Amino acid sequence: MIRFCQGFQNLQLTSEILANKEGGGNYRTIDNYTQFWLYSNYMQKIKNYINGQLIEPIDKLYIDNYNPATGKVYSLIPDSDEKDVAMATEAALAAFPQWSNTSKEVRSRILLKIAELIEQNLERLAIAESIDNGKPVALAKMIDIPRAASNFHFYATAILHYASESHAMEDTAINYTLRSPVGVAGCISPWNLPLYLFTWKIAPAIAAGNCVVAKPSEITPMTAYLLSELCMQAGLPKGVLNIVHGYGHKVGAAITAHPNIPLISFTGGTKTGAEIARIAAPMFKKISLELGGKNPNIVFSDCDFENAIKTTLHSSFANQGQICLCGSRIFIEKSIYEKFKIRFIEKVKTLKVGNPADNSSNLGAVVSKEHMDKILSYINLAKEEGGEILIGGNQVNLEGEFALGYYIEPTIIEGLAYNCRTNQEEIFGPVVTLTPFETEEEVLKYANSTQYGLSAIVWTENLTRAHRIAGLLHAGIVWINCWLVRDLRTPFGGMKNSGVGREGGFEAFNFFTEPKNVCIKLK
Numbered sequence: 001m002i003r004f005c006q007g008f009q010n011l012q013l014t015s016e017i018l019a020n021k022e023g024g025g026n027y028r029t030i031d032n033y034t035q036f037w038l039y040s041n042y043m044q045k046i047k048n049y050i051n052g053q054l055i056e057p058i059d060k061l062y063i064d065n066y067n068p069a070t071g072k073v074y075s076l077i078p079d080s081d082e083k084d085v086a087m088a089t090e091a092a093l094a095a096f097p098q099w100s101n102t103s104k105e106v107r108s109r110i111l112l113k114i115a116e117l118i119e120q121n122l123e124r125l126a127i128a129e130s131i132d133n134g135k136p137v138a139l140a141k142m143i144d145i146p147r148a149a150s151n152f153h154f155y156a157t158a159i160l161h162y163a164s165e166s167h168a169m170e171d172t173a174i175n176y177t178l179r180s181p182v183g184v185a186g187c188i189s190p191w192n193l194p195l196y197l198f199t200w201k202i203a204p205a206i207a208a209g210n211c212v213v214a215k216p217s218e219i220t221p222m223t224a225y226l227l228s229e230l231c232m233q234a235g236l237p238k239g240v241l242n243i244v245h246g247y248g249h250k251v252g253a254a255i256t257a258h259p260n261i262p263l264i265s266f267t268g269g270t271k272t273g274a275e276i277a278r279i280a281a282p283m284f285k286k287i288s289l290e291l292g293g294k295n296p297n298i299v300f301s302d303c304d305f306e307n308a309i310k311t312t313l314h315s316s317f318a319n320q321g322q323i324c325l326c327g328s329r330i331f332i333e334k335s336i337y338e339k340f341k342i343r344f345i346e347k348v349k350t351l352k353v354g355n356p357a358d359n360s361s362n363l364g365a366v367v368s369k370e371h372m373d374k375i376l377s378y379i380n381l382a383k384e385e386g387g388e389i390l391i392g393g394n395q396v397n398l399e400g401e402f403a404l405g406y407y408i409e410p411t412i413i414e415g416l417a418y419n420c421r422t423n424q425e426e427i428f429g430p431v432v433t434l435t436p437f438e439t440e441e442e443v444l445k446y447a448n449s450t451q452y453g454l455s456a457i458v459w460t461e462n463l464t465r466a467h468r469i470a471g472l473l474h475a476g477i478v479w480i481n482c483w484l485v486r487d488l489r490t491p492f493g494g495m496k497n498s499g500v501g502r503e504g505g506f507e508a509f510n511f512f513t514e515p516k517n518v519c520i521k522l523k
């Protein structure tokens with residue numbers, strides 16, 4: 001008997017099912033979910049999580065969910081619509097009075113329990129994340145799932161220290177600020193870091209006393225589904241968190257437009273962010289938009305060279321380059337340009353693209369066929385714009401059960417103008433460009449030339465220069481001599497077309513609460 005985690009509804013699979021040849025594929029001894037999902041045609045049907053129950057979509061329609069590593073459908077997700085969103089919102093509204101009046105200590109304990117259960121289920125969640133997204137299991141184990149637990153842990157404790165302010169007016173009056181939970185929060189998240197970004201919104205929202213109607217990406221719904229089960233185990237009261245699976249234009253749009261959901265927290269593409277703002281603005285909803293990026297990675301000649309190379313490998317290709325914080329435009333001071341290029345190419349040659357379940361794979365599959373085609377189209381565009389492919393540039397065709405997967409070589413391109421489309425538009429894949437520069441003014445002009453302003457990386461051992469450049473970059477986050485070093489207390493987000501508002505620390509609580517100033521006249 002093979003027992004799968006609770007999230008698969010206590011799925012007990014006898015060897016007969018697994019041996020069922022009608023399921024297609026050649027079964028081997030199942031040693032973990034990865035083998036199972038690769039070789040079986042058992043179609044896991046995930047469910048919405050509404051009012052504390054795992055239930056089917058009202059219309060009982062489903063969408064195929066693909067495993068990017070194999071290019072095959074491996075599960076089905078609800079094709080929900082506004083009726084399911086209405087049901088979820090009703091459940092959230094019903095739960096809100098009690099949840100918002102539950103003490104912070106009790107809320108904190110439940111969130112800590114969820115964090116603990118995520119940690120206990122690290123292996124299962126990491127494998128599920130990898131199967132859904134295509135990323136290496138090792139990456140999900142090291143980054144995605146631990147961070148999801150940290151998100152709950154962080155906000156479970158932060159809420160105990162979240163205070164408001166008071167302003168005394170000498171002998172006239174005393175002011176104090178109340179910060180109350182808003183009600184039902186709409187949380188919509190993307191496919192690149194599914195559980196990591198899903199929990200980054202949900203944890204502060206419910207810690208602050210709100211109830212939530214959430215929609216994960218329809219491309220990577222699995223870990224949000226598994227989280228539902230963990231929330232039930234943790235004793236999260238029914239209706240506090242409701243997860244409605246389905247398409248963005250149906251479920252996401254219904255959440256955005258629902259009159260009883262007064263605020264929307266969104267992470268995803270800039271185009272979708274604009275669409276959400278178009279609907280939410282005339283309804284005067286609070287919105288937090290974490291959108292795309294086209295981040296500069298600036299390497300000065302006085303950098304710690306080997307560290308710059310090593311970290312740039314990660315900031316270029318981690319998660320197959322599908323992180324909004326990746327440094328996809330690498331600007332190198334002219335005097336070290338050739339040296340950097342040669343060393344960087346040498347390192348990129350050692351990267352292995354392969355089966356995400358294989359610990360020796362550095363890159364797994366990109367998230368979908370559509371996204372692979374989008375990335376390949378940008379590589380072709382780069383050639384048309386005069387770029388030279390120094391390494392990579394092709395789809396990788398693996399053997400056997402991975403032959404239909406979506407794999408792309410890590411790709412480095414040089415010889416492009418700083419303001420060509422390849423250097424201005426978000427590709428969101430394992431593709432970086434190299435551009436030389438001579439002066440600070442020149443590189444700042446290049447770096448700040450895009451419509452985005454999310455993050456930036458600067459490599460220099462000159463402290464004065466580091467502070468100067470950081471202050472002049474159009475970015476919400478600047479890393480000096482490092483990348484993706486994250487303190488969850490810090491404001492997280494970007495400017496220009498990279499979004500509106502900030503997440504992280506007390507910024508998140510300020511978003512998920514409504515401030516009210518009370519002024520009392522002194523006798």
Ligand code: TXE
Pocket residue numbers: 188189190191192215216217218246247248249251252253256267268269270272273275276290291292293323324426427428
């Ligand atoms: O994002 P979408 P996608 C960038 C990246 C990527 C592009 C599109 O360049 O190629 O965005 O990616 C839901 N109303 N980033 O397609 O469409 C959708 O179902 C309400 C950067 O994943 O923005 C999903 O749950 N919701 C980003 C979520 O929005 C809607 C990470 C994100 O989907 C909707 C991911 C609508 N009309 C992609 N349409 C980052 N900043 O990290 C879709 N959705």
